[in-house]
Amino acid sequence: MSERVLMKGNEAIGEAAIRAGCLYYFGYPITPQSEIPEYMAKQLPQRGGVYLQAESEVAAVNMVYGAAACGVRSMTSSSSPGFSLKQEGISYIAAAELPCLLVNVQRGGPGLGTIQPGQADYFQATKGGGHGDYRLLVLAPNSVQEMFDLTILGFELADKYRIPALLLADGALGQMMEAVSLEVSLQAKPEKQWAVTGRRGRVEPNVVKTLCFDQDTLEEHNRSLQRKYKLLEQQEVRYEELYTEDAELILVAYGISARLARSAVMQARAKGLRVGLFRPITLFPFPEEALFQLTAKNTQAFLVVELSSGQMIEDVERVTRRQKPVHFHGRTGGNIPTVDEIYDQIVQIMNKGGN
Structure with missing residues (x-):
C-alpha cells in the first residue's frame, strides 16, 4: 500500500x-x-x-x-x-x-x-x-x-x-x-x-x-x-476529458476552476443535460488538436470558466476557430465561482440552444 x-x-x-x-x-x-x-x-x-x-x-x-x-x-x-x-x-x-x-x-x-x-x-x-x-x-x-x-x-x-x-x-x-x-x-x-x-x-x-x-x-x-x-x-500534450463523447455543451477549465466545473457538470448530468468537461493539464503545449476535434462531434457550444476576466478563452476561441459559440464565466478579485453559479450558466446556455 x-x-x-x-x-x-x-x-x-x-x-x-x-x-x-x-x-x-x-x-x-x-x-x-x-x-x-x-x-x-x-x-x-x-x-x-x-x-x-x-x-x-x-x-x-x-x-x-x-x-x-x-x-x-x-x-x-x-x-x-x-x-x-x-x-x-x-x-x-x-x-x-x-x-x-x-x-x-x-x-x-x-x-x-x-x-x-x-x-x-x-x-x-x-x-x-x-x-x-x-x-x-x-x-x-x-x-x-x-x-x-x-x-x-x-x-x-x-x-x-x-x-x-x-x-x-x-x-x-x-x-x-x-x-x-x-x-x-x-x-x-x-x-x-x-x-x-x-x-x-x-x-x-x-x-x-x-x-x-x-x-x-x-x-x-x-x-x-x-x-x-x-x-x-x-x-508532451496532456489533458483530461469527462463526458465529451455526447456533450452538447463542453466546459473548458483548468486548476481549481476545473474542479468546480466538474461538480457543475455532474449536477447537470444528473438533470439529464448533455454536458462535458475538457481540462488542459499542459497549458503550454496547449491541447489544441484534442480540443479542436470536439467541434466535429455533438458539441454546440463551449463554456470557459476562469478566475480572471478572460485569458484562456482566447486560446479556446483560436483553437476552435470560432466554429461554435464560446461563452465565458469568470470571477476576479479573489472571488471563486460557486458550483451553482456555473450550473446556472450551463442551464442558460442550453436553454438558448448553445447560442
Missing part, C-alpha cells in the same frame, strides 16, 4: 521537489505560497540540499540560473506580483536552455491585488512573460495529488528537453489539504554534458551565456528554440 499523508498543496510541492532530487531552493516569502519556502527551509537541509532565502525575487531567480547552469536540480517559487519580478531572469534561463522548476501559486491582481486565489497569470505563463521569443513548459494541477505528481514531472521534463518548467497553481490549491500518495517512480536523470563543471577532461570548459552579437547566430538559436517547442507540442 502506498504511503498517504494529509498535506497542504504547497507542502506537497516541497515534498515532491525533494523526492525528485531538487538540491537547491531559492525563494522569497509571499502569500499564498509561503508554505513552500517554509517547508523547504525545514526539510531540504536535513535531506542533503541547500535552502537559501534570497534578498528579493530578482535575486532568487538568478540564483536558480547559476545552480541550473551547474547541472543540479533547482527551483524557485512565488505568487503573482513576486513572480512578475522574476520575468527577466526567466527569459535568461529559457534562452540558456537551463532545466529548472518554477512555481507560481497565483493570487488576484493586477498590482498587489489580494492574497486570495486567482488565475489571471495565464497570459504571462503561456505566452512568455519576459522579453524575447521563448516559452515555458506549463503544467496546471487541479488537486493536491497533482501538485505532487506534476512537480516531479516538471523536473523530469525540464531535464529531458532542457527547458524551464512552470507549475501554475493558485492560492486555493496551495492552501487546500488532501490526502496525497507519496509514491515516486523517477526516471533516470540525463547526463548533462553541457553543465558548467570546470574542464573535467575537456579541452575547453563549458560556458553558459545568452549574449550574442552575431544576428545570424542568434537567429539560428531562436529557430532551435522554436523547434524544441514544436517537439513539445508533438510529444
Whole structure:
C-alpha cells in the first residue's frame, strides 16, 4: 500500500521537489505560497540540499540560473506580483536552455491585488512573460495529488528537453489539504554534458551565456528554440476529458476552476443535460488538436470558466476557430465561482440552444 499523508498543496510541492532530487531552493516569502519556502527551509537541509532565502525575487531567480547552469536540480517559487519580478531572469534561463522548476501559486491582481486565489497569470505563463521569443513548459494541477505528481514531472521534463518548467497553481490549491500518495517512480536523470563543471577532461570548459552579437547566430538559436517547442507540442500534450463523447455543451477549465466545473457538470448530468468537461493539464503545449476535434462531434457550444476576466478563452476561441459559440464565466478579485453559479450558466446556455 502506498504511503498517504494529509498535506497542504504547497507542502506537497516541497515534498515532491525533494523526492525528485531538487538540491537547491531559492525563494522569497509571499502569500499564498509561503508554505513552500517554509517547508523547504525545514526539510531540504536535513535531506542533503541547500535552502537559501534570497534578498528579493530578482535575486532568487538568478540564483536558480547559476545552480541550473551547474547541472543540479533547482527551483524557485512565488505568487503573482513576486513572480512578475522574476520575468527577466526567466527569459535568461529559457534562452540558456537551463532545466529548472518554477512555481507560481497565483493570487488576484493586477498590482498587489489580494492574497486570495486567482488565475489571471495565464497570459504571462503561456505566452512568455519576459522579453524575447521563448516559452515555458506549463503544467496546471487541479488537486493536491497533482501538485505532487506534476512537480516531479516538471523536473523530469525540464531535464529531458532542457527547458524551464512552470507549475501554475493558485492560492486555493496551495492552501487546500488532501490526502496525497507519496509514491515516486523517477526516471533516470540525463547526463548533462553541457553543465558548467570546470574542464573535467575537456579541452575547453563549458560556458553558459545568452549574449550574442552575431544576428545570424542568434537567429539560428531562436529557430532551435522554436523547434524544441514544436517537439513539445508533438510529444508532451496532456489533458483530461469527462463526458465529451455526447456533450452538447463542453466546459473548458483548468486548476481549481476545473474542479468546480466538474461538480457543475455532474449536477447537470444528473438533470439529464448533455454536458462535458475538457481540462488542459499542459497549458503550454496547449491541447489544441484534442480540443479542436470536439467541434466535429455533438458539441454546440463551449463554456470557459476562469478566475480572471478572460485569458484562456482566447486560446479556446483560436483553437476552435470560432466554429461554435464560446461563452465565458469568470470571477476576479479573489472571488471563486460557486458550483451553482456555473450550473446556472450551463442551464442558460442550453436553454438558448448553445447560442
